[in-house]
Amino acid sequence: MDTQQLLDYLQQHKVEKVKFAFADIDGVLRGKIIHTKKLLDGIKDGIGFCDVVFGWDSSDALYDHSGITGWHSGYPDKTCFIDLSTFRTIPWQDNIPFFLADFGSDVAACSRSLLKKIAGEAQQMGFHTEFAQEFEWFNFKETAQSLQEKSFTNIEPLTPGMFGYSITRPSMQSEFYYDLFNQLSAFDVTLEGLHTETGPGVYEAAIIHDEVVHAADKAVLFKTAVKEIAYKHGIMASFMAKWNEQLPGCSGHIHQSLWNEAGTKNLFFDDTDEHNMSIVMKQYLAGQLYCLPHILPMYAPTVNSYKRLVEGAWAPTTVTWGFDNRTTAIRVLNNKEKYARIEMRVPGADTNPYLALAASLASGLYGIKHKLNLDIAPTYGSGYEHKKDGVLPANLLAATTAMQQSAIAKELLGEAFVHHFTQTRIWEWKQFAKHVTDWELKRYFEII
Numbered sequence: 001m002d003t004q005q006l007l008d009y010l011q012q013h014k015v016e017k018v019k020f021a022f023a024d025i026d027g028v029l030r031g032k033i034i035h036t037k038k039l040l041d042g043i044k045d046g047i048g049f050c051d052v053v054f055g056w057d058s059s060d061a062l063y064d065h066s067g068i069t070g071w072h073s074g075y076p077d078k079t080c081f082i083d084l085s086t087f088r089t090i091p092w093q094d095n096i097p098f099f100l101a102d103f104g105s106d107v108a109a110c111s112r113s114l115l116k117k118i119a120g121e122a123q124q125m126g127f128h129t130e131f132a133q134e135f136e137w138f139n140f141k142e143t144a145q146s147l148q149e150k151s152f153t154n155i156e157p158l159t160p161g162m163f164g165y166s167i168t169r170p171s172m173q174s175e176f177y178y179d180l181f182n183q184l185s186a187f188d189v190t191l192e193g194l195h196t197e198t199g200p201g202v203y204e205a206a207i208i209h210d211e212v213v214h215a216a217d218k219a220v221l222f223k224t225a226v227k228e229i230a231y232k233h234g235i236m237a238s239f240m241a242k243w244n245e246q247l248p249g250c251s252g253h254i255h256q257s258l259w260n261e262a263g264t265k266n267l268f269f270d271d272t273d274e275h276n277m278s279i280v281m282k283q284y285l286a287g288q289l290y291c292l293p294h295i296l297p298m299y300a301p302t303v304n305s306y307k308r309l310v311e312g313a314w315a316p317t318t319v320t321w322g323f324d325n326r327t328t329a330i331r332v333l334n335n336k337e338k339y340a341r342i343e344m345r346v347p348g349a350d351t352n353p354y355l356a357l358a359a360s361l362a363s364g365l366y367g368i369k370h371k372l373n374l375d376i377a378p379t380y381g382s383g384y385e386h387k388k389d390g391v392l393p394a395n396l397l398a399a400t401t402a403m404q405q406s407a408i409a410k411e412l413l414g415e416a417f418v419h420h421f422t423q424t425r426i427w428e429w430k431q432f433a434k435h436v437t438d439w440e441l442k443r444y445f446e447i448i
Helices: 003-011 035-047 111-124 144-149 169-188 212-232 279-294 352-371 397-403 407-413 415-433 438-444
Strands: 017-023 029-035 048-049 077-090 096-102 130-138 191-196 202-207 235-238 253-258 321-322 330-333 341-344
Touching: 003 035, 003 077, 017 035, 017 111, 017 253, 029 035, 029 212, 035 048, 035 077, 096 111, 096 212, 111 130, 111 212, 111 253, 111 352, 130 212, 130 352, 169 202, 169 212, 202 212, 212 235, 253 279, 253 352, 279 330, 279 341, 279 352, 279 397, 279 407, 352 397, 352 407, 397 415, 407 415
Parallel strands: 017 096, 321 330
Antiparallel strands: 017 029, 048 077, 077 096, 130 202, 130 235, 130 253, 191 202, 253 341, 330 341
């Protein structure tokens, strides 16, 4: 959509207001409704938006050490640019027009701008990117109010028991289930598949693949859209990585491949190779494995993320890869050229899709640029037992410290971004570390 097409649409449909949003560092959409006059005035030069959105955490608590903004700068407006190509309407909100926005490269904390930069590097190298993120999430018979009243205890899942790939369980809330598929499609976030996963009230959805920035846009919109559609049905959807220690975690796997510029040939596939793996694929895979320990917080950004990354819980713990192996960090799927791809299995559902996809693409391109050899052999059997090539850090602090000190991370993502992002992750750890948990009360209150 160009400016004239937008004008024609607004006039034809007598639109007086639109909605726009952008992702903060945690991938949380922040935005507002504005009058169409303000939209049109801001198309060329942007719209001012208070930069506190990059100076606070997911709970709106202000960071204590942020060079991006703070009391020292007075939290001024930064220029936000609406991307007209992201136009869609929100079917569950009277089809109000909606746009995504970003702040450009001048704001190091803008995750969409970071991904656009790395996507540009891929394009300059002659690659067309195809990415898709899939999500698992739990649904609950709760509201924001009920959770507060119960202090997040005795949370009731939407359905009982463990019933993955169930045909009957979704029929218990068929209106919600089909609303997800149909409304998301109408929102231009088309699903390849939707089904139950193992666990009470848990669903999994795969989004149809697209160019990497568009794929990340759809992933970000998917998470918010699912929550809003769930609200309409009196349901609470959660993308927390691990809400219950007795249940599986929620993944956010990334499927990816590189194609020629015309998008007609999959450059990951080579039928003359024993395993159909091209040199490009091997170098890309080698780059991801090599960079993984340097950028883990991009895939596991919260304290809770690491409760999912434990042995025997359908999530990886080691620097490994394998052919169609769901115990390794990276799963290679390449029996057919059309579907040949790499699945990065480390990310959880709690990721900021822009950052997770940026990390994945940047590290893969690193392997191609440096012509890395795929020295790590494929894992056959359990990836949990294959520890000789590295084990993932066990918590957010360890992972963030490694990233903070890494020259590789700074080469991939830029020093300004790495500095800001790692500061926010250390802040996240500090908020956790000072909190007295229920576990501590139960364990120490009387006995010690």
